[in-house]
Amino acid sequence: MSHSTDRIASFGENRYIDTRGAGESPVPFTQAVVNGLAQGGGLYVPQELPSLTVEDIVALAALPYAQRAAAVYKAFNIDLPDETIEQLMERAYGTNFDDEAICPITSLDENTHILELWHGPTSAFKDMALQCLPHFFAASAAALRERGEALPSFMILVATSGDTGKAALEGFKGVDGVSIGVLFPDGGVSDIQRKQMVTTTGDNVQVWAVRGNFDDCQTGVKKTFSDEAYAQTLREDYDIALSSANSINWGRLLPQVVYYISSYAELVAQGKIEAGQEIDVCVPTGNFGNILAAWYAKQIGVPIDMLLCASNDNRVLTDFINTGTYDISDREFILTASPSMDILVSSNLERQLFELTGRNADAIRQWMADLNEKKCFRVDEETFRAVRENFSADSVDNATCLATIKQVLDEHNYLLDPHTAVAYTAAQNLRGENPVLVASTAHWAKFGDNVYRALHGLAPHEPLPADAASLTGCQLNELIATETDKHDIPAGLANLDTMEVRFSDVIDNSVEAIEKAAASFLTQQTN
Numbered sequence: 001m002s003h004s005t006d007r008i009a010s011f012g013e014n015r016y017i018d019t020r021g022a023g024e025s026p027v028p029f030t031q032a033v034v035n036g037l038a039q040g041g042g043l044y045v046p047q048e049l050p051s052l053t054v055e056d057i058v059a060l061a062a063l064p065y066a067q068r069a070a071a072v073y074k075a076f077n078i079d080l081p082d083e084t085i086e087q088l089m090e091r092a093y094g095t096n097f098d099d100e101a102i103c104p105i106t107s108l109d110e111n112t113h114i115l116e117l118w119h120g121p122t123s124a125f126k127d128m129a130l131q132c133l134p135h136f137f138a139a140s141a142a143a144l145r146e147r148g149e150a151l152p153s154f155m156i157l158v159a160t161s162g163d164t165g166k167a168a169l170e171g172f173k174g175v176d177g178v179s180i181g182v183l184f185p186d187g188g189v190s191d192i193q194r195k196q197m198v199t200t201t202g203d204n205v206q207v208w209a210v211r212g213n214f215d216d217c218q219t220g221v222k223k224t225f226s227d228e229a230y231a232q233t234l235r236e237d238y239d240i241a242l243s244s245a246n247s248i249n250w251g252r253l254l255p256q257v258v259y260y261i262s263s264y265a266e267l268v269a270q271g272k273i274e275a276g277q278e279i280d281v282c283v284p285t286g287n288f289g290n291i292l293a294a295w296y297a298k299q300i301g302v303p304i305d306m307l308l309c310a311s312n313d314n315r316v317l318t319d320f321i322n323t324g325t326y327d328i329s330d331r332e333f334i335l336t337a338s339p340s341m342d343i344l345v346s347s348n349l350e351r352q353l354f355e356l357t358g359r360n361a362d363a364i365r366q367w368m369a370d371l372n373e374k375k376c377f378r379v380d381e382e383t384f385r386a387v388r389e390n391f392s393a394d395s396v397d398n399a400t401c402l403a404t405i406k407q408v409l410d411e412h413n414y415l416l417d418p419h420t421a422v423a424y425t426a427a428q429n430l431r432g433e434n435p436v437l438v439a440s441t442a443h444w445a446k447f448g449d450n451v452y453r454a455l456h457g458l459a460p461h462e463p464l465p466a467d468a469a470s471l472t473g474c475q476l477n478e479l480i481a482t483e484t485d486k487h488d489i490p491a492g493l494a495n496l497d498t499m500e501v502r503f504s505d506v507i508d509n510s511v512e513a514i515e516k517a518a519a520s521f522l523t524q525q526t527n
């Protein structure tokens with residue numbers, strides 16, 4: 001990439017600004033990654049975006065995925081040495097993925113391409129970022145210490161409703177100077193999801209089931225984060241600071257930008273599109289991280305025309321894109337067949353609006369205040385026009401989602417997970433002439449119960465028949481594999497019933513119980 005020579009002169013000069021303009025001076029990449037959230041409560045975005053030509057992008061296809069990722073990070077001019085970036089990317093995207101291409105593309109027809117983002121260790125797309133961020137988090141902390149900052153070690157605490165917890169455990173296990181504790185609602189996650197978490201290996205990991213639902217779990221963790229006396233105790237007794245690995249960290253977003261750049265190069269190299277030809281990208285959207293990454297890829301130079309935003313019955317984003325009003329004042333939270341998209345407050349939308357307003361922090365502050373106070377905000381006409389120029393949106397209900405899984409299996413002999421099925425349907429409804437790249441965010445075997453419902457014509461939420469209901473998640477997947485002749489269940493999901501359960505603690509959902517459990521984990525770590 002032609003930027004590499006200029007870069008040496010300006011090494012680390014690309015700094016990160018705050019979407020709410022709180023007055024903190026811009027920070028380098030390393031600091032943005034370690035801080036997570038900007039001081040004023042806003043999100044970090046880079047001052048400058050690189051710009052790549054179609055030739056630059058297409059040339060990436062000659063490199064292995066890890067080197068493509070390194071090239072993109074270098075183009076972003078991050079303040080870590082090239083060699084470090086290359087080494088970390090080798091670790092992030094290697095044999096921990098079960099496909100050499102890391103995120104291969106399967107084409108269902110000439111113009112419909114499925115980007116499989118689930119070949120990592122936990123079989124869901126969060127691996128694409130969480131196999132990468134932890135290495136950059138540790139390297140960033142080390143770099144800041146070398147520059148004289150007195151940083152402690154870190155403990156990542158994550159409340160999870162399913163997928164994020166396991167992806168974070170796998171990402172942070174064995175990473176120096178960081179430990180990770182994950183809390184999930186007892187009885188509130190699937191058999192597969194629970195087993196994935198409680199069988200995690202490694203010394204720096206811990207998992208607790210919490211009495212209560214996901215909200216209780218998350219509230220407890222949030223209170224722990226804001227308990228200053230506890231923070232001081234951790235710092236004094238263990239030299240530890242708490243940190244979160246959530247999807248607003250720029251270090252989770254940048255790996256996602258990489259795969260949109262890389263997959264365009266891949267489509268050209270495979271002769272599926274012409275260099276320079278425009279494509280649309282359709283993304284099953286929750287927190288808006290994945291689709292925002294596609295927007296950044298477009299800004300940087302990938303010939304993307306429209307970004308198609310797919311929602312499930314929690315359709316706040318679809319309504320926003322169609323009306324310009326983001327309104328959760330009278331919106332119920334609905335449990336759907338695509339639980340990782342069940343979300344009301346979509347935190348990465350803040351970055352998107354910051355960009356579409358021409359980086360107007362005053363507008364963002366106002367809208368976020370409105371959202372906080374009135375549970376609703378409305379963007380101005382000019383911003384709404386910018387939204388409409390880039391995005392179109394559709395929501396897909398549970399029954400349609402399940403019907404799509406069956407239909408795509410019948411028509412294309414390809415098995416979609418429910419999240420991808422939502423995106424596939426939205427893409428059919430929204431697409432024009434352009435080829436569409438559909439982001440596939442989970443392997444079907446992560447959501448076997450709903451795949452079973454789809455294949456057997458059961459309604460959403462309908463109880464499984466007794467013979468299927470008595471199976472473990474792994475056994476149910478085996479049954480589906482036999483019925484569909486899809487024997488591609490990833491090893492990490494296939495073997496769960498035989499793996500040792502390492503974590504069986506159940507704790508109360510009080511902040512005291514969480515703090516005590518976390519401290520005792522740290523004591524155990526130092527011994």
Ligand SMILES: *Cc1c(COP(=O)(O)O)cnc(C)c1O
Pocket residue numbers: 124125126163247284285286287288289290291340341419441442
């Ligand atoms: C997290 C997740 C999503 C939503 O992605 P966002 O970046 O939050 O929009 C979609 N599908 C699956 C399977 C996920 O785990």
